[in-house]
Every structure is written in C-alpha cells, then in structure tokens.
Amino acid sequence: MTQDELYINTIRFLAVDAVQKANSGHPGAPMGAAPMAYVLWQHFLKHNPCDASWVDRDRFILSAGHASALLYSLLYLTGYDLPLDELKNFRQWGSKTPGHPEFGLTPGVETTTGPLGQGFANGVGMAIAEKWLSEHYNRPGHKVIDHYTYAIVSDGDLMEGVSSEAASLAGTLRLSKLIYLYDDNNISIEGDTDITFTEDVGQRFSAYGWQVIGPIDGMDTDSVYNAIKIAQTDQDHPSLVICKTIIGYGSPNRQGTGLAHGEPLGEEEVELAKQRLGWLYKEPFIVPTEALKHLRQAQERGRKQQSEWQNQMKKYRSAYPEEARRLEVDLSGDLPDGWDKGLDGLFLKEEKPMATREASGMVLNIVSQKVHALVGGSADLAPSTKTTLKEKGHFGVDNYRGHNLHFGVREHAMGAIASGMALHGGIIPYTATFLVFYDYMRPAVRLASMMKQRVIFIFTHDSVGLGEDGPTHQPIEQLA
Numbered sequence: 001m002t003q004d005e006l007y008i009n010t011i012r013f014l015a016v017d018a019v020q021k022a023n024s025g026h027p028g029a030p031m032g033a034a035p036m037a038y039v040l041w042q043h044f045l046k047h048n049p050c051d052a053s054w055v056d057r058d059r060f061i062l063s064a065g066h067a068s069a070l071l072y073s074l075l076y077l078t079g080y081d082l083p084l085d086e087l088k089n090f091r092q093w094g095s096k097t098p099g100h101p102e103f104g105l106t107p108g109v110e111t112t113t114g115p116l117g118q119g120f121a122n123g124v125g126m127a128i129a130e131k132w133l134s135e136h137y138n139r140p141g142h143k144v145i146d147h148y149t150y151a152i153v154s155d156g157d158l159m160e161g162v163s164s165e166a167a168s169l170a171g172t173l174r175l176s177k178l179i180y181l182y183d184d185n186n187i188s189i190e191g192d193t194d195i196t197f198t199e200d201v202g203q204r205f206s207a208y209g210w211q212v213i214g215p216i217d218g219m220d221t222d223s224v225y226n227a228i229k230i231a232q233t234d235q236d237h238p239s240l241v242i243c244k245t246i247i248g249y250g251s252p253n254r255q256g257t258g259l260a261h262g263e264p265l266g267e268e269e270v271e272l273a274k275q276r277l278g279w280l281y282k283e284p285f286i287v288p289t290e291a292l293k294h295l296r297q298a299q300e301r302g303r304k305q306q307s308e309w310q311n312q313m314k315k316y317r318s319a320y321p322e323e324a325r326r327l328e329v330d331l332s333g334d335l336p337d338g339w340d341k342g343l344d345g346l347f348l349k350e351e352k353p354m355a356t357r358e359a360s361g362m363v364l365n366i367v368s369q370k371v372h373a374l375v376g377g378s379a380d381l382a383p384s385t386k387t388t389l390k391e392k393g394h395f396g397v398d399n400y401r402g403h404n405l406h407f408g409v410r411e412h413a414m415g416a417i418a419s420g421m422a423l424h425g426g427i428i429p430y431t432a433t434f435l436v437f438y439d440y441m442r443p444a445v446r447l448a449s450m451m452k453q454r455v456i457f458i459f460t461h462d463s464v465g466l467g468e469d470g471p472t473h474q475p476i477e478q479l480a
C-alpha cells in the first residue's frame with residue numbers, strides 16, 4: 001500500500017465501518033469517492049477545522065448527501081469537533097452523524113443535503129455570494145474575500161432538474177470559482193444509469209458554459225490533482241470534473257453494482273474488501289497513527305491560512321477603514337441602525353387602495369437604501385412582483401456588484417440558490433414569484449426552513465381573484 005492508499009483507505013474504511021455498525025446507510029459512494037475527496041481536502045481545500053465559521057474558507061458541499069459517512073470521516077480525520085465516537089454512532093438518535101448531513105448540527109457541514117440536486121444549487125448561491133462580496137470589498141493588493149466553492153455531485157444530482165437550472169445560470173454568470181467533482185460511477189439505486197441517463201453529460205455542461213474536464217480516472221490521485229489545478233486556472237467558467245469511479249470499490253461481490261449503493265456490505269464482505277485493498281486491521285474503526293497525523297495537518301495548515309487572512313484584514317482595515325466597517329456589517333448579518341427609517345407612516349398619505357405587491361415593492365426599496373446586504377430578484381417576474389431595487393444595478397458579467405439578481409424562469413433553483421447565498425453569509429437574499437409557482441420551489445423552501453436560513457421568500461398574486469390569467473394561475477391548492 002502506498003502512503004496515499006493508506007490515507008484513502010483510512011477515510012474509506014471508517015465510512016464502511018460506520019455504515020456496518022449502524023447496520024444501515026450507503027457504503028458504495030464513499031468507497032469510490034474517497035480518492036477524489038482525499039485529494040481535494042489534502043491539497044486544495046482552504047479551511048480551518050478549528051474554526052468552521054472562518055469567513056474566507058473554501059466551501060465544500062457533499063451534494064450526494066447519502067454519502068454522508070464520507071463527510072463525517074473527513075471531518076473527524078482532519079480535526080473538526082467530531083469525535084470518533086460520533087462515527088460509531090452513525091445514524092443513531094441524538095448523534096451528530098445523522099443519515100444525511102444537517103447544517104447546524106455537525107461542525108463543518110456547510111448545508112443540509114440528501115434531497116438530490118439541492119446541494120448542487122446551494123453551491124451556485126455560495127459562489128454568487130463570494131463573487132458579489134469580493135467585487136464590493138476587494139481592493140488592489142487586498143483580496144479579503146477570495147475562496148472557492150467545491151462540491152461532490154453524483155449521477156442522481158445531475159439527473160435532477162434543479163441542477164440543470166442552477167448550472168445554466170452559473171454558466172451564464174461565469175462563476176469561475178465554482179468547481180464540482182462528478183462522481184461518475186454509472187450506478188444509481190435501480191442499477192446501471194444506462195437505463196435512464198444516457199446523454200453526454202460533458203457536452204451538456206459545455207453547452208451551459210462550463211469548462212468540462214475529463215472524463216478522468218477519478219480513483220487516480222494524480223489525475224484528480226491535475227484536473228483540479230486546471231479547473232482553478234479557468235477564470236471564466238465554472239468547472240465540472242468528470243471523475244470515473246467504481247461504486248463500492250474494493251468489495252469483491254458488490255463493487256460496480258447497485259448492491260453497493262444503499263445497504264451495509266455485511267461483516268463478511270467488509271472483511272473481503274479490507275483484504276482486497278490490503279487493509280490488515282481486523283477490528284473496525286482503526287485509525288493508523290500515521291494516517292491521523294497526516295490528515296490532521298489540516299489543523300495546522302488551516303490555522304496558518306486563517307491567521308494570514310487575519311493579518312491581511314488588519315492591513316485592509318487600516319487602508320480602507322470605511323470598506324472594512326461595511327464588510328463587517330454585511331458579514332455580521334445584523335440589520336444596521338436605522339434600517340427601517342422611512343417606513344413609519346409610509347402609507348398614511350395614500351388615498352386610493354394599493355395592491356399589496358406595490359406596497360411590498362415600496363418597502364423593499366426603502367429598506368434596501370439602508371441594508372446593503374439585501375440582494376435578490378425574481379424568476380423572470382420582477383415587473384409583476386414589484387421586486388426590482390431601483391438604482392441598485394443588475395448582477396451579471398458586466399456588473400458583479402449589482403443587487404438585482406435575474407434568476408431566469410427557474411423557481412426551484414432560485415430557492416436553493418438563495419439558501420446558498422444565506423448560508424455563505426454576507427448577503428440577505430430574497431426571491432419572488434407568484435404564489436401559484438411556490439409548488440415549483442417547495443423542496444428548496446422546505447430546506448431553507450429546516451436550516452433556519454434567513455431567506456426572504458416573496459409570493460405575490462396570492463388571490464384567487466387575480467383576474468384574466470384564469471385557473472392555471474389561481475393559487476387555490478396553495479391557499480387551501
């Protein structure tokens with residue numbers, strides 16, 4: 001076993017053992033994706049396990065949330081506040097290692113995933129937030145906001161419509177610091193993906209305006225390393241690295257099949273897999289000292305990176321005190337003093353009745369004068385939802401400082417992207433559409449609420465008496 005193989009097997013078998021002990025869960029994806037995750041976390045990911053909330057960290061999303069054991073294994077090994085006992089309690093009531101990653105419960109989990117496709121779109125929101133903040137606050141010689149958003153996405157993620165919506169917007173917006181590793185293992189629950197998923201994914205993403213790298217051998221560390229390097233050099237496009245992997249890698253009777261996806265391998269098969277990959281320990285949850293030491297370097301690296309950033313912030317604060325102050329207000333998420341100035345008595349002089357969306361638009365515009373972090377928009381209905389912020393610019397390739405976001409006709413992605421923006425921090429996002437189209441964004445609204453994220457969801461045209469558009473536009477079921 002090479003050194004890298006030792007580290008990768010440590011990650012891999014911790015996940016396998018956690019699933020086996022719980023007697024439920026998904027061993028296959030962690031077994032196949034361990035090499036790419038190792039390369040990303042060891043060589044690229046800028047993070048500090050001792051401070052999971054450091055603002056300028058890279059974001060990592062495990063969009064395929066069912067592979068959660070992989071993430072918990074990485075979090076424990078790199079030194080987050082997640083003891084080994086939590087891995088032994090995988091999927092148990094009260095543990096910090098639930099079946100699917102939950103934001104707010106486990107340090108280092110950037111977003112709640114499990115419903116496939118959501119994490120993909122959350123990442124687009126995080127990359128938008130990074131871009132917006134960096135354009136507002138970075139100054140020559142002072143890159144105070146400068147980080148990547150990475151994700152591991154699976155076949156299921158890319159089959160879901162929400163990821164297509166989000167990918168199309170990310171390509172249009174040229175979010176070049178978005179780098180996704182596609183765990184292309186050709187398997188989902190019902191078997192070979194050829195039964196449902198035969199398009200050329202690479203061509204699809206090229207058409208969205210992404211840089212597509214690969215297919216590469218996703219289990220070869222050098223290939224993954226080189227691919228991420230190439231992804232980082234592209235300043236103009238988000239990147240999709242297509243990583244060919246083998247689900248359940250190592251398991252002689254299950255690898256490469258749907259059987260490896262969503263049930264424990266079984267004691268016997270775990271033993272066979274360990275033998276095959278040269279893992280000599282008989283007991284579960286063995287972490288070789290050498291591997292722990294190596295992977296825990298993340299703490300030292302992270303502390304150093306964060307303290308360099310703090311020094312940079314110090315210099316920034318003295319060179320640009322006003323910008324630094326505003327950045328801190330935005331990042332704090334607090335509403336500035338006097339944020340509601342001008343709202344009192346706003347409608348007292350109105351003599352005629354006013355549509356609620358008109359009133360909402362007036363309020364939004366007044367608040368946006370004071371609340372710099374307010375950024376959002378509509379799924380192509382802004383003129384009707386009255387959600388345009390006047391004189392606040394439009395976010396896009398010509399102006400990444402704009403406060404108005406055009407989501408396009410993509411309600412589902414709009415919801416998930418807005419959550420990503422809120423999770424990133426520094427932005428108070430809002431979205432808008434007709435109430436009847438709430439159904440299109442329901443999964444994303446549900447997750448935003450589970451994560452307790454401050455996303456302002458504006459729904460207009462909430463009356464059955466909305467007129468000539470007719471029954472297709474009447475929000476009867478939504479109101480019921």
Ligand SMILES: Cc1ncc(C[n+]2csc(CCOP(=O)(O)OP(=O)(O)O)c2C)c(N)n1
Pocket residue numbers: 028029064066114115116117154155156157160185187188189247261
């Ligand atoms: C929106 C949504 N629908 C269905 C599921 C149930 N589910 C969990 S994993 C999975 C597909 C697995 O395929 P893939 O994403 O390729 O993961 P792999 O089998 O390669 O681990 C499905 C359908 C889900 N988690 N989310």
Ligand SMILES: [Mg+2]
Pocket residue numbers: 154155156183184185186187188
């Ligand atoms: Mg798959």
